[in-house]
Amino acid sequence: MNVMISGGGRLGFGLPGFCAQSLRITRKHERISRRGFAMRTTIAAGITSGILLASGIQLLAHHSGAAEFDVNNHIELSGVVTKIEWTNPHAHFYIDVKDASGKVANWNLELASPNVLVRNGWSRHSLKEGDQVNVTGLRAKDNSNVGHANTITFPDGRQLSFGSGPGN
Numbered sequence: 159m160n161v162m163i164s165g166g167g168r169l170g171f172g173l174p175g176f177c178a179q180s181l182r183i184t185r186k187h188e189r190i191s192r193r194g195f196a197m198r199t200t201i202a203a204g205i206t207s208g209i210l211l212a213s214g215i216q217l218l219a220h221h222s223g224a225a226e227f228d229v230n231n232h233i234e235l236s237g238v239v240t241k242i243e244w245t246n247p248h249a250h251f252y253i254d255v256k257d258a259s260g261k262v263a264n265w266n267l268e269l270a271s272p273n274v275l276v277r278n279g280w281s282r283h284s285l286k287e288g289d290q291v292n293v294t295g296l297r298a299k300d301n302s303n304v305g306h307a308n309t310i311t312f313p314d315g316r317q318l319s320f321g322s323g324p325g326n
Contacts, residue, residue: 227296227306235265235305239289244272244282251285251307253293267293267307270320278320285310285318 237253249269254262269275275284285291292311298304310318 226298228299229296231297231299231301233293233295233297233305235267235293235295237265237291237293239285239287239291240264242282242285242287246273247271249275253291263303265303265305267295267305269307275320280318280320 235253235255237255239251239253241252243250249272251267251269253265253267255265256262270278290313293305293307294309294311295305295307308319
């Protein structure tokens with residue numbers, strides 16, 4: 159396929175050396191150009207799909223506190239902190255609680271994310287293993303020894319809370 163240019167072999171820019179023959183376009187170059195476009199489009203679509211899939215998994219992974227904890231089943235526990243997990247998406251701490259007969263049960267209590275805790279004045283050292291605490295919160299819907307802690311009170315009266323989650 160040839161391109162015809164009028165004006166004595168010069169482009170309208172007045173630059174010498176640009177004649178009609180130097181503007182020859184072949185089908186081979188068109189195919190290469192189209193393949194490059196198709197490849198870039200395919201790669202871009204693949205990357206976009208991967209990002210959307212990964213972000214969708216994160217959105218589905220988060221749960222509602224109301225789905226896991228019973229807002230009508232409040233708990234008040236007293237015990238000794240045995241373990242602290244400062245992890246995303248929620249921090250957890252565990253306490254040993256004695257019932258009326260003296261039997262010890264270990265409770266897993268969920269908190270907000272570490273980021274929310276820090277913004278509310280907490281640090282990794284706000285709660286330590288061995289601390290005696292009273293906890294108010296909500297029990298899990300399955301009645302297991304799992305709960306959502308709303309307020310943690312120490313024997314000296316200090317309180318830790320974060321004001322988010324179910325029951326607040």
